[in-house]
Amino acid sequence: MPFSRIVGTGSALPPRLVSNHDLAAELATRQIETSDDWIVERTGIRQRYIADRGVKTSALATDAARLALADAQVDASEVDLIIVATSTPDFVFPSTACLVQANLGNKGAAAFDVQAVCSGFVYALTTADSFIRAGRARCAVVIGAEVFSSILDWNDRGTCVLFGDGAGAVVLRASDSPGILAAQLHADGSQMNILAAAGNVAYGQVTGDPFLRMDGQAVFKQAVTVLDRSARSVTKEAGLTLADVDWLIPHQANLRILTFLARKLDVPLEKVVVTVDRHANTSAASVPLALDTARRDGRIQPGQLILMQGVGGGFTWGSVLARM
Numbered sequence: 613m614p615f616s617r618i619v620g621t622g623s624a625l626p627p628r629l630v631s632n633h634d635l636a637a638e639l640a641t642r643q644i645e646t647s648d649d650w651i652v653e654r655t656g657i658r659q660r661y662i663a664d665r666g667v668k669t670s671a672l673a674t675d676a677a678r679l680a681l682a683d684a685q686v687d688a689s690e691v692d693l694i695i696v697a698t699s700t701p702d703f704v705f706p707s708t709a710c711l712v713q714a715n716l717g718n719k720g721a722a723a724f725d726v727q728a729v730c731s732g733f734v735y736a737l738t739t740a741d742s743f744i745r746a747g748r749a750r751c752a753v754v755i756g757a758e759v760f761s762s763i764l765d766w767n768d769r770g771t772c773v774l775f776g777d778g779a780g781a782v783v784l785r786a787s788d789s790p791g792i793l794a795a796q797l798h799a800d801g802s803q804m805n806i807l808a809a810a811g812n813v814a815y816g817q818v819t820g821d822p823f824l825r826m827d828g829q830a831v832f833k834q835a836v837t838v839l840d841r842s843a844r845s846v847t848k849e850a851g852l853t854l855a856d857v858d859w860l861i862p863h864q865a866n867l868r869i870l871t872f873l874a875r876k877l878d879v880p881l882e883k884v885v886v887t888v889d890r891h892a893n894t895s896a897a898s899v900p901l902a903l904d905t906a907r908r909d910g911r912i913q914p915g916q917l918i919l920m921q922g923v924g925g926g927f928t929w930g931s932v933l934a935r936m
């Protein structure tokens with residue numbers, strides 16, 4: 613049975629940078645009070661990138677995929693599987709993955725979306741790894757991409773300050789050596805209400821609530837608990853320990869969550885890739901964006917062991933342990 617290996621990464625951000633100060637000033641025009649101090653203290657977020665209206669998830673996803681393919685020196689025609697993790701697809705259908713496929717000029721690859729909110733990339737990567745290990749694909753592009761700003765209630769200061777837009781991608785190839793060493797996915801649908809965008813297009817209109825709603829404290833507690841458990845379990849499955857991990861790349865939701873997690877796992881914070889300060893929470897894009905950032909700035913080196921973790925709406929969570 614072949615293994616799968618990450619052979620290239622790429623990422624894309626929309627050009628409009630919105631600092632906490634910019635956002636506070638914009639919200640103040642609508643009598644909504646927030647501040648850089650509040651946002652930094654509670655979340656560690658200092659800025660986010662926001663797509664202009666009309667910019668679609670498929671555009672960011674395509675940019676990230678092109679960069680990952682170039683990094684891997686793989687031609688789009690070699691790709692036989694495209695998976696996009698997103699909660700903000702361009703359309704109800706076709707899938708965003710099919711739109712990316714058309715943009716890349718690839719024909720014939722299997723292409724579909726995965727919906728697991730902020731765990732989406734980890735779900736998509738595990739799915740692609742399973743395809744490759746089963747011999748059903750040899751070269752996959754796996755993307756996490758979001759225009760999350762399009763589902764935020766910009767009058768709700770409890771959520772709108774937390775998120776940003778972006779995309780990250782990896783090229784995953786069949787390989788004789790690992791690669792991905794272990795992966796675990798989980799969900800608990802009974803917790804669907806703590807983080808949801810419970811709207812739907814039906815009968816010619818949006819039914820339900822078109823905006824993201826969240827019980828922040830419940831999400832915080834759940835996130836720390838399940839990420840801790842999942843990190844221990846996936847490293848154990850691979851016959852390794854957390855001390856073997858060179859870089860922990862958890863979903864970038866909140867610096868306090870990352871700090872709590874590192875402390876619980878007894879992993880020094882210097883080994884945790886942190887981009888939430890710059891990107892805010894970009895949902896399914898956050899892990900591949902962080903991975904690409906840390907590869908390109910030289911922190912992640914070939915041969916190192918990385919632990920990627922997702923957590924989010926559903927409630928969903930999961931971990932992928934990989935040798936670079």
Ligand SMILES: CC(C)(COP(=O)(O)OP(=O)(O)OC[C@H]1O[C@@H](n2cnc3c(N)ncnc32)[C@H](O)[C@@H]1OP(=O)(O)O)[C@@H](O)C(=O)NCCC(=O)NCCS
Binds near residue numbers: 654770773827
């Ligand atoms: C959202 C979060 C930052 C809120 O922090 P918190 O310490 O739980 O704050 P609370 O929700 O209890 O609110 C505390 C106060 O701050 C206020 N507040 C909320 N958002 C604010 C903002 N942007 N600016 C200023 N004040 C704000 C609240 O109204 C509340 O005021 P009150 O005490 O007068 O009622 C925190 O719960 C969190 O990070 N949760 C996890 C969220 C997350 O990561 N979600 C995505 C996971 S995939």
